[in-house]
Amino acid sequence: MSKNVTIILxxxxxxxxxSNFPSTEEIDSDLKTIDTEINDAQKTLEEYSGGVFSIxxxxxxxxxxxxxxxxxxxxxxxxxxxxxxxxxxxxxxTPPENKEILLQELTDDLKDLQQNLSKxxxxxxxxxxxxxxxxxxxxxxxxxxSIAFLNQKRLLLKHDIPYYEIVPAPSGKSKxxxxxxxxxxxxxx
Amino acid sequence: xxxxxxxxxxxxFILAFSGICSADDFTFRKTKWGxxxxxxxxxxxLKIAEESExxxxxxxxxxxxxxxxxYFFIDNQLTRARYVLVDSxxxxxDFITDYExxxxxxxxxxxxxxxxxxxxxxxxxxxxxSDWGTAISLGHLIYFSTWSTSNTEINNMLMxxxxxxxxxxxxxxxxxxxxxxxxxxxxxxxxx
Numbered sequence: 494m495s496k497n498v499t500i501i502l503x504x505x506x507x508x509x510x511x512s513n514f515p516s517t518e519e520i521d522s523d524l525k526t527i528d529t530e531i532n533d534a535q536k537t538l539e540e541y542s543g544g545v546f547s548i549x550x551x552x553x554x555x556x557x558x559x560x561x562x563x564x565x566x567x568x569x570x571x572x573x574x575x576x577x578x579x580x581x582x583x584x585x586x587t588p589p590e591n592k593e594i595l596l597q598e599l600t601d602d603l604k605d606l607q608q609n610l611s612k613x614x615x616x617x618x619x620x621x622x623x624x625x626x627x628x629x630x631x632x633x634x635x636x637x638x639s640i641a642f643l644n645q646k647r648l649l650l651k652h653d654i655p656y657y658e659i660v661p662a663p664s665g666k667s668k669x670x671x672x673x674x675x676x677x678x679x680x681x682x
Numbered sequence: 683x684x685x686x687x688x689x690x691x692x693x694x695f696i697l698a699f700s701g702i703c704s705a706d707d708f709t710f711r712k713t714k715w716g717x718x719x720x721x722x723x724x725x726x727x728l729k730i731a732e733e734s735e736x737x738x739x740x741x742x743x744x745x746x747x748x749x750x751x752x753y754f755f756i757d758n759q760l761t762r763a764r765y766v767l768v769d770s771x772x773x774x775x776d777f778i779t780d781y782e783x784x785x786x787x788x789x790x791x792x793x794x795x796x797x798x799x800x801x802x803x804x805x806x807x808x809x810x811x812s813d814w815g816t817a818i819s820l821g822h823l824i825y826f827s828t829w830s831t832s833n834t835e836i837n838n839m840l841m842x843x844x845x846x847x848x849x850x851x852x853x854x855x856x857x858x859x860x861x862x863x864x865x866x867x868x869x870x871x872x873x874x
Contacts, residue, residue, distance in 0.1 A: 671741045671748035671768065674711075674727050678745050681711055682791050682851070 520568045523648055527561045549634035556641040563654050579655045586655040599647040610636045709834050710763040715855035717760040722753050745787055756865045761858040767849035774815025777847050781825050781840035784851050788838055795827040818842045
């Protein structure tokens with residue numbers, strides 16, 4: 494009896510003890526980059542006590558934090574052998590077939606935005622203040638936000654996490670939608 | 683043979699006549715004034731979106747526009763019904779097109795309106811058409827057109843308040859106006 498128990502325990506040890514965690518190298522690397530950007534966004538936010546710059550910086554910070562949370566959730570799922578699946582409107586999310594093409598397009602768009610950011614920063618450096626200075630700083634913050642949004646989309650696509658877009662609320666069974674009734678419109682007046 | 687032909691013609695005439703009568707009897711969609719809420723529910727193939735004492739609301743679309751259909755009851759009798767436009771526009775002046783679209787279909791069915799007017803209560807935006815939507819939303823400008831049948835008053839309205847615009851096509855019973863008035867008076871008295 495005790496022999497059997499020992500064999501079972503040994504098998505369990507072999508099965509789980511010797512297995513490796515799945516690699517989270519990719520996610521770890523992306524998380525590091527995001528953390529750096531979060532620090533940067535936090536510093537920018539601390540510079541402004543209010544106004545449009547503060548709002549823009551906060552939008553960027555919250556976007557980056559959301560991206561981080563989604564990636565961390567995926568990473569933890571890997572590490573703890575919890576398979577994560579996402580359902581949208583009751584349908585399981587599957588990555589798009591042209592994922593690689595989309596990723597390439599997003600990477601290209603991000604490159605363009607990085608160039609725009611450099612230009613905007615150069616422009617901003619020309620002004621010490623005044624209306625033009627404020628406008629150029631707003632331009633920098635806006636491009637930074639665009640980068641944060643686009644990068645979120647890219648990272649979620651890369652790690653097979655669905656990207657939540659603002660769409661009209663789906664009409665559930667309990668809430669009827671705006672569907673026409675049969676018959677000619679003129680008969681309904 | 684002649685008798686058979688006569689009988690067939692008579693039956694066909696009766697059937698056709700009864701068909702016309704039943705179609706004409708409907709005052710709004712498939713309802714008649716005085717119907718009970720239960721009867722209205724049977725007549726309407728849509729799912730109820732809102733229901734409370736005195737009204738039943740449905741969501742539907744007509745002439746390509748999303749609308750609420752609202753039936754109003756007093757003493758369990760259908761006295762009034764409305765299409766209320768739900769669609770929104772970033773350019774508020776586009777509501778004028780919605781109003782005109784409703785007017786067109788009402789003209790097609792009931793002929794030219796008895797009244798067809800727009801009324802400026804405040805001329806602030808009168809000289810700039812692009813701001814007419816804003817004027818409506820502030821209550822500066824009102825559009826209305828009316829029709830009348832033997833038993834129904836029909837009002838097509840475009841008006842606004844506090845930056846909100848309402849585009850409504852309203853049907854009301856002529857014969858049940860008295861009980862509506864009584865109910866309104868009773869409600870007003872209850873407030874004191």
